[in-house]
Amino acid sequence: MLEKIVKPNDIKKIPEERLPELAEEIREFLIRSLSCTGGHLASNLGVVELTIALHRVYNLPKDKIIWDVGHQAYTHKILTGRKEQFDGLRKEGGISGFPRREESACDSFDTGHSSTSISAGLGYVKARELKNKKYSVVSVIGDGALTGGLAYEAMNNAAELKTNFVIVLNDNEMSISKNVGGISDYLGGLRTSSAYTGFKMGVSSALEKIPGIGPELVNALRKTKSSIKQMVIPGMLFENMGLTYLGPVNGHNIRQLTKVLAEAKRFEGPVLVHVVTEKGRGYAPAMRHPARFHGTSAFEIETGLPVKRSNPTYTDIFSTVMRKMGDREPDVVAVTASMSEGTGLKRFANMFPRRFFDVGIAEGHAVTFAAGLALGGLIPVFAVYSSFLQRGYDQLLHDVCMQKLHVIFAIDRAGLVGSDGKTHQGCFDLSYLSMMPDMTIMAPKNKWELSDMMKFAVHCQGPVALRYPRGEAYTGLEEFRAPIEAGKAEVIREGSQIALLAVGNMVKIAEEVADRLQERGVSATLVNMRFVKPFDRDLLKKLAENHPVFVTMEENVESGGFGQQVLAFCGEAGLDVSVCIAAVPDCFIGHGSVDWQRKQTGLDADSILERIDKLRERQENRK
């Protein structure tokens, strides 16, 4: 039946009774396809029926479906004519793992970061009103994404709406790991209380329909503070915020879903439809291990085991360091914004549950919360992906740096991240952190240095950021393990002519560049900068005496990055050197392999050598 779906709205031609069969076909397709490419399997398996129901009720591309995070939009892609492109999912030139407006007119909003869907949807609704347009808007948000503050700002704002806006809450009790916090408990209560009250499938509750006393009774209940009302009027929290609540609905029953969505679509005002789904549904390994199958690499279908075993990653090293540090340093506590698996904090959480805090998908809160922990005498380590820390920009500046608080930021996925693409690139942190007064920034060249830097960070003062990339930890240069000294770089290889000033994982690329320069008879000094802030100005002054060319290398945008700071310093200090900056150019870098992204950004050894050759040629011509 799946072959009949080649363009948007083809789903409407399938007889209703055959839809469950189609859902199973889609599941089989997803499992088969992702077993080869990898991707966000568990979340997608959970929303197959919900997506089918949405596409039955709404007309695309006229109507707007906005997927929160967007990692669960694979069935949406299949139903809008992109099934044949799944071989290239998340690969260079292939389709993205997230909704992309450039990819299809049916993708209404580009996503990747969490909790944006209600704000964006509300924006569409307001534009529709002002421009007198006729289309429907539905935002689909998960229970994990609903732990993010932005979602509440948007709901608060939506309460005043007089025209239709549907928010579908996809509740599977999971963020990447088990969902946490008060809202998650509240949703749990709704799921249980529905056992007593039945679903609220219509815009007016069953109670309201009781002739004579119904509306008064509902009004009176709304005014009481009694917890009993939760049992009588489901979704009171949302109702009190001004949204009409419908549900909870079985998210795997297409008929029931279609009915409630059609009802919600007719309502004048904001409506929240609470849908209960199962993450990983239909594939036993994903149902057993939804967190592992949240985002998976290629796997064997029979066992669910990964096709390739990877060597220890920087995350694995950080995980071990944190576990050991937990033993040695009783004041060290760990904070995550719903990323305990991805950042490697799971082991710390298991060993020191009282010193571990999962705050939900709330990076801004996590930073200020860590500030409070530091003021209370603890040493908080906030482990976070570079790209998601962008959410905590003001909190970093205002709450941590301004008070010079000793908070450690363990910044994972710093640099190019591969298949998640432009929404997840960790290419901005050196720029946005460097401009913050009192911030110390370090980047390790290999796995041992990550461990040494973490230990150093614990005994520092003030805010400290330690950034390291996604993937396998470098095990080269083991013999270079001089103690970490504040603001001091490490010279790996001494030469003359060209100084390669490399940050973090670029040291490995710099080694290759240095070797290839040597083959051509060019002598290069290779420096592992270790610190981006403060960087080793004394060393740079010394190097300038016999190196007319500095080449800076960083997996960060050029603007405001390490290279530009070196360039500015050389100018201020009157150093007679040419500075060549190898950094990410001023554009968003799409999905694909990290090697491909490195070539695209000119950060591979070939591209850097090419630039060095051109620079030297220009210098020769000038002589």
Ligand SMILES: Cc1ncc(C[n+]2csc(CCOP(=O)(O)OP(=O)(O)O)c2C)c(N)n1
């Ligand atoms: C700002 C931000 N922080 C963290 C993440 C990483 N992340 C992606 S999906 C996800 C869990 C989302 O849970 P939910 O919305 O319930 O969707 P589900 O996977 O359960 O379908 C997290 C934490 C993100 N994408 N954006």
Ligand SMILES: CC(=O)[C@@H](O)[C@H](O)COP(=O)(O)O
């Ligand atoms: C959708 C999302 O934001 C995360 O699931 C992210 O894709 C995880 O990336 P890693 O694979 O680098 O942990």
Ligand SMILES: [Mg+2]
């Ligand atoms: Mg969820």
